[in-house]
Every structure is written in C-alpha cells, then in structure tokens.
Amino acid sequence: MEKKKSTIKKVAPQAPKGMRDLMGEDFYNYLGFFEKSAEIAEYYGFKPIETPILEDTDLFTSGVGEGTDIVEKEMFSLKTKGGDSLTLRPEGTAPVMRAYIEHGMQSMPQPVMLYYYGPMFRHEKPQRGRLREMRQFGLEILGTEKSIADAIIIKTAMTALEEAGLKNLSVQINSIGDKSCRGAYKRDLVSYYKKHINEVCKDCKQRIKTNPLRLLDCKDPKCQATKEKVPQAVSYLCDPCKQHFKEVLEYLEILGIEYTINNNLVRGLDYYTRTVFEIISKPEARKDEEKKTMEENTEEGEVKEIGLTVCGGGRYDYLAKSLGNKKDVPAVGLAIGVDRVTMSKGFESTMPRIIKKPKFYFIQLGFSAKLKSLSIIEVLRKAKIGVMHSLSKDSLSAQLAIAEKMKIPYAIILGQREVMDGTVIVRNMDNRSQEEIKVEKLGDYIKKLK
Ligand SMILES: [Zn+2]
Ligand SMILES: [Zn+2]
Structure with missing residues (x-):
C-alpha cells in the first residue's frame, strides 16, 4: 500500500539565521x-x-x-x-x-x-x-x-x-x-553634505539630520566620491x-x-x-x-x-x-x-587548556576489558594523563589503526589476559616495543615516558 504524501512540508530544524553551532x-x-x-x-x-x-x-x-x-x-x-x-x-x-x-x-x-x-x-x-x-x-x-x-x-x-x-x-x-571642538566639525560636515545632497544615498540624506558622523560610515557606492573630500576631523581639534x-x-x-x-x-x-x-x-x-x-x-x-x-x-x-x-x-x-x-589569514589555533594533547591511546579487547576500561581511564585521569580511546571499537587492528592515524606515540592495551593479571601492555607505536605494567604502577610508569 502506498503511503499518502503529507501535505505539511517538514523542515529539518535549523539554527536561526546568522547564528551557528560551535563544535x-x-x-x-x-x-x-x-x-x-x-x-x-x-x-x-x-x-x-x-x-x-x-x-x-x-x-x-x-x-x-x-x-x-x-x-x-x-x-x-x-x-x-x-x-x-x-x-x-x-x-x-x-x-x-x-x-x-x-x-x-x-x-x-x-x-x-x-x-x-x-x-x-x-x-x-x-x-x-x-x-x-x-x-x-x-x-x-x-x-x-x-x-x-x-x-x-x-x-x-x-x-x-x-x-x-x-x-x-x-x-x-x-x-x-x-565637546569643545566637535561641534564646529559637525557643522562643517553637515554644510558640506548639504551642498552635495543630490549626490548621496537616501540613508545619508537622513543621517545629515539625525547623526552626521554616521555619514562617513556609509558603504553605499553612490556616496564614496562625496566622502573623499569631506572636512577632516583632525584639523578641527x-x-x-x-x-x-x-x-x-x-x-x-x-x-x-x-x-x-x-x-x-x-x-x-x-x-x-x-x-x-x-x-x-x-x-x-x-x-x-x-x-x-x-x-x-x-x-x-x-x-x-x-x-x-x-x-x-x-x-x-x-x-x-x-x-x-x-x-x-x-x-x-x-x-x-x-x-x-x-577566518583571518595566518590564524593559528591555540589549543585550549582543557585539551591535553593525547600521548596515549587506550585499547581494550573483549567484554571483560571493556568493563575494566573505565577504571583504567580513571587511574590515568588522576595521574593527569589524557588518553584517546574508542570504546565502541572491538578489534585490535581497528584501534591500532586509529592510534597510528592520529600519530599518538603510545598505546595502552588491555586484553582478557591483562584483566586477569591486573596489568596492561604499554606499546611504543614507533618502534613497536612493548612492556607489561601492573595497573597500580601505570601512572608512575607513564609519567616517566612523558
Ligand atoms: Zn577638543
Ligand atoms: Zn550614503
């Protein structure tokens, strides 16, 4: 059976015009x-x-x-x-x-x-x-x-x-x-513009009365020639x-x-x-x-x-x-x-303080490792060591690939056997050497690597 098309057009929600999400x-x-x-x-x-x-x-x-x-x-x-x-x-x-x-x-x-x-x-x-x-x-x-x-x-x-x-x-x-010198400048500016009133835009005609200094802010191409020869504020100081x-x-x-x-x-x-x-x-x-x-x-x-x-x-x-x-x-x-x-040329981002440049990528293998992983991350956080991880990924190769792609120098690997032994493997991603470390010693060990 074919569904009837709704006559009400559903529009996906959007941020208000001229406003945006920062992510x-x-x-x-x-x-x-x-x-x-x-x-x-x-x-x-x-x-x-x-x-x-x-x-x-x-x-x-x-x-x-x-x-x-x-x-x-x-x-x-x-x-x-x-x-x-x-x-x-x-x-x-x-x-x-x-x-x-x-x-x-x-x-x-x-x-x-x-x-x-x-x-x-x-x-x-x-x-x-x-x-x-x-x-x-x-x-x-x-x-x-x-x-x-x-x-x-x-x-x-x-x-x-x-x-x-x-x-x-x-x-x-x-x-x-x-106050003491701007009056004369404004007066001359107004009389100058009055002389050129036919050469300026509608807004400027209004500005002559309401806010003469705004005349110089006008972006209308029509007004640019007039703007060039205006009296100069500095000479009235x-x-x-x-x-x-x-x-x-x-x-x-x-x-x-x-x-x-x-x-x-x-x-x-x-x-x-x-x-x-x-x-x-x-x-x-x-x-x-x-x-x-x-x-x-x-x-x-x-x-x-x-x-x-x-x-x-x-x-x-x-x-x-x-x-x-x-x-x-x-x-x-x-x-x-x-x-x-x-958006300016040359802009260089300064990493905010909340961002710790990751030196370690945490890898877990299997369900029991996943269970243990949050407590390991907590050990690392207490030692003020930021780690990247992807707890949704299961395979070793997928997780190693991410670590490599992100150029993270060390991986901390937690598999079934390590969970049993209360250890983790710390792997140097550069030379692929690795060492098995007791979880309670992990904080100190890693600090030495930094
Ligand atoms: Zn003055
Ligand atoms: Zn104008």
Whole structure:
C-alpha cells in the first residue's frame, strides 16, 4: 500500500539565521583564542567581567545612541511578562560601563581595567564575517583620560592578534575631538553634505539630520566620491585634543605599532570621543594595492578580499553621563571580532587548556576489558594523563589503526589476559616495543615516558 504524501512540508530544524553551532575544531579555536587573549590581558593588568546577555533596552538607546544603525535596526528586543523591555546585548561597552557605575567602581583605584568575552547580537544581513550572533573579546579601561590608556589597549589587542598568528596587522586611527571642538566639525560636515545632497544615498540624506558622523560610515557606492573630500576631523581639534592625539601616536611609534591616520574613520556610535581606531588584518598586499586597501578600510565591516576589520574601538568619555551618572568617566575600549579572527589569514589555533594533547591511546579487547576500561581511564585521569580511546571499537587492528592515524606515540592495551593479571601492555607505536605494567604502577610508569 502506498503511503499518502503529507501535505505539511517538514523542515529539518535549523539554527536561526546568522547564528551557528560551535563544535569540534571550531569550538577549540574560539576557546583557545579566548584563553590566550585573557592570559595576555591579565599580564597587562586587566581583570575579567561577565555582564548579562540581556540588558534594559534603555541602556543601549541612551548609551549607544538613537540614530545609530545598531539602535534603529539591529537590536533583538523582547518584552518580559512583567512588561519590561530587554535587549540582547549588541555590544559590550555600555554594559561594562553600567556595571562600573552600578558597583561604585568609581571609588576604586583608577583606572579600572576589564576584559570580557561572549556573544553579541545584531540583526544584520548575514554575510561572510558578519553574523547575527557574533563572539567578541573586549577590553575597557575606565576612569582615565590619559593617552597611555589608549596605547595600552591597542597594544594588548595587537599582542592577542599577533599571538593568534595574524599577519600584516595595521591600525587605522583618527581623532574625532571632544565637546569643545566637535561641534564646529559637525557643522562643517553637515554644510558640506548639504551642498552635495543630490549626490548621496537616501540613508545619508537622513543621517545629515539625525547623526552626521554616521555619514562617513556609509558603504553605499553612490556616496564614496562625496566622502573623499569631506572636512577632516583632525584639523578641527582643539589644543587639548590635538595634544592627546599626538601623544597616542607617539606611544604607538615607541611600541612599534604600524598605524595610518584615517580621516574618514569615525565609528558611528554616539559615545565615541577623541581616539577612534580599527585594526585591520590584511592579506599580503602588493604595493599598488595599498592605497585601495586604505580606502576600503574606511568602512566598518568586511573589506572583501583586501582585509578584515578584526578589532574596533575608541574613547568614550561621555558615555557614563549619558547613562545617568553624575560625573563623566573618561574611558577607552575595544572589541575584537573573534569570528573574523578565526577566518583571518595566518590564524593559528591555540589549543585550549582543557585539551591535553593525547600521548596515549587506550585499547581494550573483549567484554571483560571493556568493563575494566573505565577504571583504567580513571587511574590515568588522576595521574593527569589524557588518553584517546574508542570504546565502541572491538578489534585490535581497528584501534591500532586509529592510534597510528592520529600519530599518538603510545598505546595502552588491555586484553582478557591483562584483566586477569591486573596489568596492561604499554606499546611504543614507533618502534613497536612493548612492556607489561601492573595497573597500580601505570601512572608512575607513564609519567616517566612523558
Ligand atoms: Zn550614503
Ligand atoms: Zn577638543
């Protein structure tokens, strides 16, 4: 009898668009990068913080700012049963500042240096290197306006990226001034764009009114020519801002960090003041491509084949007040896009600490050996010896083949006779010599082999 085809189409379950499962190698790549970066951050004096995945929506509307893409289009928000509006954090800086204020960290010795790691959520069009759930490693230095903080944070991120094997890193940097000098710059920017209003895209026409600094972030090809001749933020800097920027650049020079001043770099979040920067991972560029690289890099986000923005950040001296703090808290921060790091040229995985490089492959033969095998693995675990095994396989040759394929130097073999004798055979996979060892001596014996 023929079955009737169901009219309801069954769709296999899938992760939400722009979100993905992390497994196997991928998982280790992420965890390894985080552990290594956290270790580096600790050396530089940062301490860990983990903020909730959800925050009051207000935190982002008043912190990140109305008129930004993040707030207008990209937030995943939900209403709780109690009627509160919460949002999946789209970035980590506002939550960290919220925590700083909430826990009275202002009365601690300043600056407070923090690092964090975790997923951020933005409702964007998914593409290579841009996910809706993205993982970031972030650093914040709160409570100082000193230029050395800007330099330390860039240096720490550069070290983390270099340790991850990324090649050809370059820092794009700019200063967008502070309250006292940014007004004039914004005014001139607006009047410049008003003159060119017919040459820019629909979004930019809107941005002229709502958030003029965002104009420089526009990725629409239509707007690129206009963007090229915009007034330059650095030429509007007041003396203290100029001095601050000069010092940051001097530190970078002393630290041997290659940088380019990029006048179109503003990073469109409301809270940025003074220093803004991005770190780009370029593929080995030919000389004639260098200029193009710079132009392309003015856009936040993926830079086609030319390079990836793997890190972005800046100073945010006014964020605290916009979140309702009585005083300004000068601060600087950055976030590394870990998804992009793992897909960058040269990326080398650092094995996370939970992974013990297997030196031993455990082989069991027959049912009584299987029964005993878990207690042997436990003996090894107590001796802090990680082993690989495949308890589902039965034959000696199948198990030896796996050990060989994985280039594991020693096999520990447990057959029926060994179970009776309370021993195991330790076999050198290289020269095939083997020795019979009492189970209770196994830990010590193996330690000597290491
Ligand atoms: Zn535009
Ligand atoms: Zn200024």
